[in-house]
Structure formats: structure tokens, C-alpha cells
Amino acid sequence: MAADNRSLIDLPKLNLESVLMKLPLPSLLVCCCVSMSLLNLIKNDSNFAQMYFAKSESQLMIHSSLHSNFHLIDLDADTSPAFAELVEINPSFNLPLHGFEVTHSCNGLVLLENCNLDDDVHRCMVCNPVTGEYITLPESTVLSRNATCAFFYCPISNQFKIFRAFHRVYRPSPNFESLLDVDPDPEPDPLIELDLSSESTASDGNGVFDSDTHTEDSHSDTDTDTDSDSDTDSNYSESDAMGEFFLGGSDSWESLDNLPFSPLTIYSPCYLDNATHWLCGDESVQNLIVFFHFETVQFGEIPGPAQMTKTHAILPDHVNLVLLDGFLSIFDNYSREAKFDAWKMKEYGVKDSWTREFVIDTTAWGVYGLYYSFKPAICRNNGEVVMVSGNGYIIFHDLLKKRGRIVRHPALELPSTAVAHTPSLMSLRNVIRGSNMVVLNVSPRFSQSDLNSRNYLELSTAFSELETADH
Template identity: 25%
Template sequence: MQSSALEGGEWSCADVKDDFNIQLVKKVAITGQLNDAASTTLELLKDPYFAKIHLARALTTTSNLILQEHGSKWGSLYFYTFDIGEADLSSCCSDDRISHSYFRHLHPLSKLNADFSLRGKNLAFIGSCNGLICLYCNSSSKPFYSICNPILREYTELPYPAASTPSYIYSNHSAFGFCPRTKQYKVIRFLSPTSVDPFTSIHSRRMVADIHTLGSDSWRRIENPVWLKQQPFDPFVNGAFHWITASHKPSELISSFDLETEQFRVLPPPPHFSLHYVKKFSWINIGVLRECLCLCYIYEDAQFEAWVMKEYGVKESWTKEFSIDMKFYCKLRVEDLSRPIKFLSNGDLCFLSASDSLVSFSPKKRTFRELKKMGPWRTEVTAHVLSFISLKDAVGAKRCKLNNFRRGRRMFNFGI
């Protein structure tokens, strides 16, 4: 599909489905500059068949970032699209002996060069799945969850969770995913009680979880889930969410939640994870590499390691994917690798460095490279894939009450 086709208004379903280079169409859809022909094309892009094959291709060809900004009562999400394969802007290898600020100066990502943005009161990002985004609006009167597809300008609010007794507070842990067996999207949230022990003044360590299936009318309560330590950087694989727990026992370090059975399960860590070994971690997080569960951690402030569970649920299948002796790489510090974002399709690890740059490490080449400068961002960064999956198909046309974003100049106002 060429730009001349857009200008001439000559469109067909075959043209759209056979050509995946549709960045121009996405730009038109996002900015809202739609003539009659482009409007017709946008309807073609919503075709479930096209949405499915485009998503499969987009997972390996494009990379998108969501930068989250939180200030006062507002929350904003800024979306950027770029080709990581072409972002070979600067690099260093183990032979370099310079400081961690070795990368060239690049034009930073800014609010002005974002493809588009979402803005709303008390808006928080929960998760991304198949191009759909889960948001949480922490309104004091009536907090609610919402699912949206920003490129199609669609969003729908989830039912309000029923109040519970005793009172519980949101524990800043939620997740959004898709069950491939049942073809259902689900949201899970964790809450902790507000009760305090009158003798010790210690908050209760008990936790509950609520689960919602998109298209249903209510949330379901799950008692006594695991106590989570932190949000994973890429939690979903094999139809389940995964987290690092707050347990001090290595055998209870990894917890999963199966979206089909809605059951929590403990997964075995690598065999060498003894209590003495785990105590020497600077940090540990969990993600996905080539559709396998992957643990990333820094040992004794010096060695970064990535281990992959080749056969899901089998302890003996854990295999070291690669390691980084940090003292040999440009005098890297622990904090330079402490914010992983995602493993790319080629196996490279993408993370935020201490110099506020988006950086990747290639295990094959044993080199680092800077992909983008983050500028003054001090907030969270998440990987995302744009798709044309409509909420009518994801939730069910009869059950989905769709709303449209209010559009300003490259900004969609959400829930205002």
C-alpha cells in the first residue's frame, strides 16, 4: 500500500490485507484526518480476519512504547512507534573502558513527538494485551477499570466491583491478559485489608483478589492469593500471569495464576536457587523470552543473569540463557540494568539505563546499543503492540457498550 493510494482514494480489502506496511493508515486513524475513502479503509481494518493476521505480524516487526506521566490529579500515557531493527544508533562492547554515559546524544522522546497520547483524571496504566489496554481510574467517588483500543478510539468501562467487608484497599497490583483456550480477556486485581493489629500497629498481611471476565456483569472473589513483591516487566505466558512473590523461601519465589482454571500455583525456581544464593540478589524480575518463562536477576551487585524455563513447570528445564559480567561492560552499575522492559523477538533485552536511555543488550554480539533517549522522563515505560482488534470482537458485540475518546490535537481525553 503506497501513500498515493491514500491520496487517490483507491482502496480494497485485498490491498489492506495483503500489505502490512500500514503505518500511514495508522497515522491517519490516530490524527482523525479521515476523508471518505480513508474512513472506509478504517472499517476494513476492523475486519476480525485482518486484525488477527496483522497482530501476528506486528509482534515481530514493530515495537511501541507507552511512557507514563503522573502529576497532581492527572495521568497521561504517551505512545511512540519505532522500528528497533533500524535503531542501531550507538553501541559499546566489553572492550570499552569508559563511563556509563558513553552513548551519543540523541533527540529525546518528548510529549511533542509522541504519536498520540491519552489523558485522564487519576489515570493509571494496568497492562497491555493484543493491542488492547487496561486502565484504572482511581476516582475517590467511584474508581473503575476500563479496556480500550487507542488506535480505534474505543473504550468500555468494566462493572464496578461490589464493596466488601471488611474494607480493602487497592494494593497497586493488577494484571490484564487473554486466555487462548477460552478466547476470553480477564482482569485480576489484588487488595489488602485496612485493618491494623491494635497491639503491634502492624497492617494485616492478608490479601484477596478479584477476577473479572470481559463481557460478564460482575467480579469474583479469590481468597488467600500470594503476597506479591513487585510488578513483572512481561508477565504473561502459557495462558497464565507470573509474579515474584514476597516469600523468603526459594521454593515459593515464583507464583502463577492460570486464566482458564483461575487457580494460583507455585512454579519451581532454577535448581541452584538455595536460600543462601537468593539472599545475594540485588534484584530479581520475571518476563518472557521466546514464549518461555524467563528470570532476570543481578547476583552480588556484579553479575546479571537470565535463565529460561524451556519446558513449562519443569524445574530441571531451567537453562542459563546468558550472563553479563557488569565490570567488563563500560563500567555498568547495578541500576543501569534494574528496569528491564521486554525481550525483543531477536532475543535482545530492552531496558532503561541510569542515564534515562532505552538500551538493548545483544547476547549474540555481546554488545549494548542505545535505541532512544528518554529525556526527562522519571516514570514507567511499557512495551505495547498496536492492533486493530475491536472491543466488539474482544468482549462481544451484544455485551459491549462502546464509548469514543474525546479527541484534541493528538490527544484523547479519557473519562473527562
């Protein structure tokens, strides 16, 4: 009888780990509340964390810029009508600070950025939202605009690395006019770099920079809005592009010379083989795709499909880089109306190896014009491509079976971002061990009831390209 009353925690460790390894993340987090022994195994055992991460698949992370939380969506959740009309999304996590946006996710860690036009300082944080840990990175000594980052974390070396491209900003000297009155003969440079060691304007939490809208000349005399006021206080040239590199645990950013492209011309980051790739519309760059390699700290470029020109590289709403079956791929719905062409580069760096692998007929979705607002977020191992839309919809499209479903997620109706994220139980303290960085904590589970109404999925419709063709 005593044997029948044994609890889960009485199992040998190997058997217990085998059981826990099969649990989804929400159930695993519930187990942390059962006993200290389970908590220590799940959240404090680095070997278990590595094994759990190795078997995990990427999920869809929706972050609302209006709230410091994100929803992690289990893409295997059953949203069929027979299961439930609404499917609650658990877990939902807090993020550290308002004013920061999720921009990248890599191997369980998340990069958050804040670009404030009031002080021209670009700030970064690295966070593991599952454990609720985050660190604030040192600020650069260079003022910046139009910052674009790439983020890489290697679980094997246990190091994260960040590349940042931006336009260098100069501010007029506050004593420039008085200098001219005293000595009019010399020709001093009125633009000097601001010393960040002095106090700077604090972020108001709302100054998240949109690189698509702030590209006007900084000598504007208008004062109709805050952004134009800020521009009159600083100067930058779009030809003065810089790059910086940060290695986790360092005390400062390292300057990179000879940035080969403007940060305003790159978008749709895609990670492959220790490198971040972007589509690039910079006319000074010959090829369609540029990359930065984190191991060699070098830039490069590779060609796109022969059918694509630089025009395709300046259409972030229509052309996107993704990873499909482990290959660098492009989803294009600019070249053909109401269709997505999925191109795959079967031999890395070889232009002639680009092949149109799939064609997605968006008319099967049953919503006219809806395809214009969709972007591919994840290409899954089961053959599904997951696309998201700012009007509140997520599409699961099976590329092989040519069918799928449309799911509604209300949080997408807010200003939000969606990235692929693989949840990790690895403590951020292990990642920065031996450095001077301070790990802070935020409650990993939110408890604000007013957000619960947006924390669900709802099946909208199912579709089939084959059925559409028959009709």
C-alpha cells in the same frame, strides 16, 4: 493515461490490504485521513485488524503518570548517527483520565488502575489507545488496599479477564461510639464493611497507590500526611488477603477464596500460556514463582533456579521475570555485581531445566553503576533484550552478538512506567459486544505542544562486550 492516474484506493482489495499490511503504524494512521474507504478498511474492518495484529511485534510503551498520554516506541527505529541525531516518536496517544496508571498490556488492550487511599476503592479501565476507546469496569463491593492485578485478553474468544489480589479493608462504624453509650453490655464489632452503594469520596486524580510504601499498621496516631490520616479511618490485616475475578462483559467481580499469597509479596508479572506468573517473596509459599491461570481460574507455583532463594524474590530492582524465546526466564543482577544472568526454564515446571542461557556484562555499557537501575522490558525475536531506566535511558543489548546501543528518551526522566505493548486496530466495541458496558472515546492523538519536547529518541552511545574484553 487514465491507468497511470489511478490512486492507491483504486487497487483491488487484496492488493490494497497487502500494501497496507507492510506499513508501520504511524503511516497506517495517516492513511486513515486520506479517504473514507481507507478509514473503513483500516479501522472498521475486523479481518484487516486481526491480520495486521498477527504480523505486529511488541513495541515499548512509555507512560508518564504526570500526563494522560503514552509514547509507543518503534524498536526498529534507526537511531544511528548517520540517520539523525534525534528521532521523533510517532504516534503518541492520549489515555482517558489523570490518576490512572498503565499496569498491563495484553494482545493490544491496556489495563489502567487507580487505587485511592481516601476511599479505599480500586478502579480499573480497559483501553485500546490506538482506537481511542475505553471502558470503565464496575467497582468492587469490597474495600481494598495493596491491590495487584493481572490482565488477559484472548483475540480468539474475544474476551478479556482480570484477576485482582488485595487486602480487604474495614471501616469503623460512624455510630460506634453512640452504640457503646446506649448499650455497654454487648460487644459489637466496631469494624463493619462500608456500603459502596452510598456516595463515596471522589478521586482527586492524584491518589495512585504505591504498594511498596503503604504497608504500615492502620492504627497510626500520626497526622503528618494524608496517607497516615487515611489509615486511621480504616483497618486491614495483611493476613486477610482476597482475590477477585472479572470476565469482560460482566456486571460485577466474582470473589475467589483461598488466596495463597499476599499481594504485597508478588511482582514482575510475566504472561505465558493463558497464565500470569510472578516472583513471590511470601514465606508461606514454597517456590519462587506463583501463577494464576485464567482458563481454569486456579493458582499454582513452580520452582526457580536452584541457586535462587526467597531473598531473590523480594528484590524487584534486581530480579525480574521475562519471556525469552517463548520460555519463562529470569534476569538476575543481584547474584553477581555488574552482570545480568539470564536464566531460562527449558521445560516448564521442571526445576532442573533452568539453564543460565546468557550473561550480560554491564561494564560494556560504559556508565559505571548504571546497571543498578535497569529492568528488562522486552526480549525480541531478533535476539535483543530491551532494558529501561528511570534516568532516561533505553538499552538495546544483542544477547548473541554481545553488542548494542544506548538511547535516551526524555519522558523516562519523569515518573513513568514501561511495558511491552503490541498495537491493535481492533475496536473495543467488538470485544464487549452483547454486554451492558458503555464504550467511551478519547482523542487517540495528542495535540499538546508542551509534550512534544519529550517525544523523541536520541542516540547516546554504542557498545560492544567483545571490544571491552579486548581492552
